[in-house]
Amino acid sequence: MPELRKERLDRGVKVRSDSIYALSSMKEILYLLGPGLVLILLLLVLPLVVSPYWQRVMAITGVYALLSISFGFLANYVGLVSLGGAFYVGVGGYLSGLLNAAGVPLILSIPIATLLGAVICTLLLLPCLPLRGVYFAIISFIYPLFAGRLIAATGYFGGTDGIPGLDRFPSIWVALYMAIFILLIVLYGLSRMVNYEDVGLVFRGVKDNELAIKASALNLTWYKVQAVFISSAMGTFAGAYLAHLYGWVGMSLFAIDFSILPVAATVVGGSGTLYGPLLGALILVPASESMRAFGTLRIVFYAVLLVFFVVFWTEGILDFLKRKYEQFEHWVRI
Amino acid sequence: MDLIIYGIVNSITLILMSIGFALAYGVSRVPNFAHGALFILAGYLTWVFRYRVDLPYWLSIILALIIVGLVGIALYQFILIRVRGMPISEIIASFGVGLAILEFLRWSGLRGTAHMLPPFISGTVRIFDVPLDYQRIIVIFGGIGILLFLWAFTTFTKTGLSLKAIAQNERAGLVLGIDADRAATVAVSLGAVFAGVAAVILLPLGNIVVEMGYEVLVFAIAVSVCGGLGSWKGAVLASFLIGFAQTITVSFVAPHYHFVMALFIIIIVLIFKPSGLFGRQKELEERV
Amino acid sequence: MSDDIILKVENVSKSFGGVKAVDNISFTLRRGEVLGIIGPNGSGKTTIINLITGFVEKDSGKVYYKGEDISEWQPHKIAxxxxxxxxxxMRPYPTLxxxxxxxxxxxxxxxxxxxxxxxGDRSAVAIDLLEEVGFERDARVPYKLAGALPLGYLKRLELCRCLALMPEMIICDEVFSGLSMSEIVSMVPLxxxxxxxxxxxxxVEHRLRELFKIAKKAIVLNFGEKIAEGSPDEIFNDPKVKEAYFGGEDSYVFK
Incomplete structure (x- = not known):
């Protein structure tokens, strides 16, 4: 029996677009832009065709996608693994809820809660920024737990009951397209920043090597602060958005789901880019929604999937698809 | 007086909950985030053997401990070994396993307050005029017993010594012919058994509920992180610090603050003394 | 303090858990001078660099740079x-x-x-700078991932990172160590x-012959203490230096 080996060759257009050659045809441009265009079109058109229930699921998916990108950005490009997504969500949600309950209209309370919330989160995380790796992960994991328990214990901000009766979005269309546009803007802005701006290189440097950043006369803490601010702003927006989607804020905004799902999405989608976490969220959230009938068994399924991806299929779905898209594969005899 | 006695009981409870986690991390640098799940699994298995299979109590406990130990071995051999050296992956993988175990138990019927283990000996004594039930006395002696066992194990047995060697300097251990993977397997599975022992000693004091799995995990992390990892002295001291802080907040502020307090202490310690209470320079470099 | 003194180190000490890594060291350096710091392994050479540049906190002592007290400064501010x-x-960003x-x-x-x-375009400036330290412009070496570069290039990359700051002073930690003879020979002119x-x-060097082509004076450390200071001749003839290098069991051979 002849032995076979899988040979992989990059497609010509991939080779050329990686270096500095010009593209030669419309077809090649389409080839490169295709995946992005498909994503944008899908996000814009899908709400028009699905049922109201799935429109709501889409909105929530958007929120999780935002959180996943926030996690992926901080973990892949700055090297801070923050398991505290729920903290951002909670802070943003409660801020927006408190503002709204005090009479600030939704159109103002969301942006104010996003920015102010990000400032608050960044300030609170500031003392932990020197911590590395696992320790930052642990402490950021503790923050939302702490905040949730503190609200329950003190009874401030409505205690265990939360703050009900907040303004809702005028219609699901407004809510949904708001989520989608914010998502697209964030994606575009962030990927430009990490790939084409010099500050993106500094962030990568922070991840790769903190000492070299210090030796390059760059204030390490200041760049970490910037990155945490950007990332937490996405989270606080997600929280403020959810507050008005549900018309209610409560301790569940600090729930562990908001911290764990972004991690799962990044693991499943693939790390290394911003699109991996996005893809992961787009797959996981609807999948989890359609398994609602199974009760907590769905979490078991999740957990097993997570372990499978993190242990056995570390490249994630995105890299797999990318390889299929960019390379020819065929078996050759050796 | 009751403050001191309940403080001691509470602290030793924390030691019991965290010693397995601290052992696995201290020796093999595996953060076993399935620790809380193993704790609940041991308790639940004991319950199943006792009331569903109708075995004697002592046999149920032993069987449960053996199974949990085997789960620990499997956890390391089939899953964690593939992600060694990638701390975040280790955390995600072990947490995923823990999550799967806990939520599976919840789905398969571990809900409500129906699941209880009987105390080994029921009844109460009064010590310095403080009522204390026998189970809590067993907790105290169990905690001391485990610490003594660990001390003897790492001082006198060859396996224990090799664990210690690996904990201190993995490369030197490898050069001397210690199989680091075997040592880590032993450590993880021993950690799992300790979680099980803690479960059978502690669970008769309350119900077996899934939420407790998460709490045990957080307490174990709290103690290990505060104490400085791989340092028994630190873990014990941290247990007492957190234990007494909790007891004091519970009696002077309000009972539902006890979890908040533990979280608060982790945050404070990590911010102001990132190497932990007994951490050395090496750990400081690892963390900051 | 006269104007052309650029760096003044005063009684700097640091101990790690009982071991005195750097013990009460002082020296001054004039603008444009080259100072070598030599000594056997573990004599505190790298530690003194870390202390001057703020990467490790000093137990005691002062460092003045251009007359300013920088003892308590953060590393990035010193840079x-x-x-x-x-x-x-070497500390490159390996994935870039x-x-x-x-x-x-x-x-x-x-x-x-x-x-x-x-x-303007920082990439172009970066490539110019890399050429200055000996990266071939056309050979695509500047575009290779830093993690895949051979040692000689990494050392140059380190230097280049310093040069990008347009520094007035550079502290080099063993630029020659680990390099082959031919790489060293090309490094000296740089x-x-x-x-x-x-x-x-x-x-800070082990390769004394190459060091003294460049440096006209040096200080010698042993167990964290300064045991000699002066020109190459003075150092080679100092009995304490001889003892530190040749005495004891780990004898060290001048290269």
Whole structure:
């Protein structure tokens, strides 16, 4: 029996677009832009065709996608693994809820809660920024737990009951397209920043090597602060958005789901880019929604999937698809 | 007086909950985030053997401990070994396993307050005029017993010594012919058994509920992180610090603050003394 | 303090858990000078660099740079006033191409204040700089991932990262160690060029022959203490130095 080996060759257009050659045809441009265009079109058109229930699921998916990108950005490009997504969500949600309950209209309370919330989160995380790796992960994991328990214990901000009766979005269309546009803007802005701006290189440097950043006369803490601010702003927006989607804020905004799902999405989608976490969220959230009938068994399924991806299929779905898209594969005899 | 006695009981409870986690991390640098799940699994298995299979109590406990130990071995051999050296992956993988175990138990019927283990000996004594039930006395002696066992194990047995060697300097251990993977397997599975022992000693004091799995995990992390990892002295001291802080907040502020307090202490310690209470320079470099 | 003294180290000490890594060391350096720091392994050479540049906190002692007390400063602030350093264990950003390794220092406030920072495209500036330290411009070496570069290039990359800051002074931690003879030979002119450009250098070295082609004076450390200071001749004839290097069981051979 002849032995076979899988040979992989990059497609010509991939080779050329990686270096500095010009593209030669419309077809090649389409080839490169295709995946992005498909994503944008899908996000814009899908709400028009699905049922109201799935429109709501889409909105929530958007929120999780935002959180996943926030996690992926901080973990892949700055090297801070923050398991505290729920903290951002909670802070943003409660801020927006408190503002709204005090009479600030939704159109103002969301942006104010996003920015102010990000400032608050960044300030609170500031003392932990020197911590590395696992320790930052642990402490950021503790923050939302702490905040949730503190609200329950003190009874401030409505205690265990939360703050009900907040303004809702005028219609699901407004809510949904708001989520989608914010998502697209964030994606575009962030990927430009990490790939084409010099500050993106500094962030990568922070991840790769903190000492070299210090030796390059760059204030390490200041760049970490910037990155945490950007990332937490996405989270606080997600929280403020959810507050008005549900018309209610409560301790569940600090729930562990908001911290764990972004991690799962990044693991499943693939790390290394911003699109991996996005893809992961787009797959996981609807999948989890359609398994609602199974009760907590769905979490078991999740957990097993997570372990499978993190242990056995570390490249994630995105890299797999990318390889299929960019390379020819065929078996050759050796 | 009751403050001191309940403080001691509470602290030793924390030691019991965290010693397995601290052992696995201290020796093999595996953060076993399935620790809380193993704790609940041991308790639940004991319950199943006792009331569903109708075995004697002592046999149920032993069987449960053996199974949990085997789960620990499997956890390391089939899953964690593939992600060694990638701390975040280790955390995600072990947490995923823990999550799967806990939520599976919840789905398969571990809900409500129906699941209880009987105390080994029921009844109460009064010590310095403080009522204390026998189970809590067993907790105290169990905690001391485990610490003594660990001390003897790492001082006198060859396996224990090799664990210690690996904990201190993995490369030197490898050069001397210690199989680091075997040592880590032993450590993880021993950690799992300790979680099980803690479960059978502690669970008769309350119900077996899934939420407790998460709490045990957080307490174990709290103690290990505060104490400085791989340092028994630190873990014990941290247990007492957190234990007494909790007891004091519970009696002077309000009972539902006890979890908040533990979280608060982790945050404070990590911010102001990132190497932990007994951490050395090496750990400081690892963390900051 | 006279004007041309650029660095003054006063009674600096540091101990790690009972071991005195650096014990009460003082020296001064004039602008444009090259100072060698030599000594057996474990004598505190790298520690003293870390203490001067703020990477490790001092137990006691003062460091003055251009008359200013920088003892308590953060590392990035020290680099910002023009006192750059290299690392003995090279610290590139392994997942970035070599030229992109130079962009963070070019992005630093110090570089942006200077004329070079205003030149516009930082990638182009980075490649020019890499050429200055000996990267071949056309050979695609600057575009290779830093993690895949051979040792000689990594050492140059380290230097280049310092040069991007337009420093007045560079502290080099063993630029020659681990290099082959031919790589060292090509490295020496580079160091001489830095000196001609008016950059003050401190060189921590094991390769004494190459060091003394560049440095006209040196200090010798042993167990954290300064045991000798002076010109090469003075050092070679110092009995204490001989004892530190040749005495004891780990004898050290001059190369």
């Amino acid at each position: 910002d006033v023009g006192l750059a350093r290299t690392f003995q264990a 191409p070599a030229y992109k390794n130079i962009i963070p220092p070019l992005y630093s406030p110090r570089a942006r204040r200077s004329a070079r920072g205003k030149l 160091m001489e060029k830095l000196q001609r450009d008016g950059i003050t250098l401190i060189m």
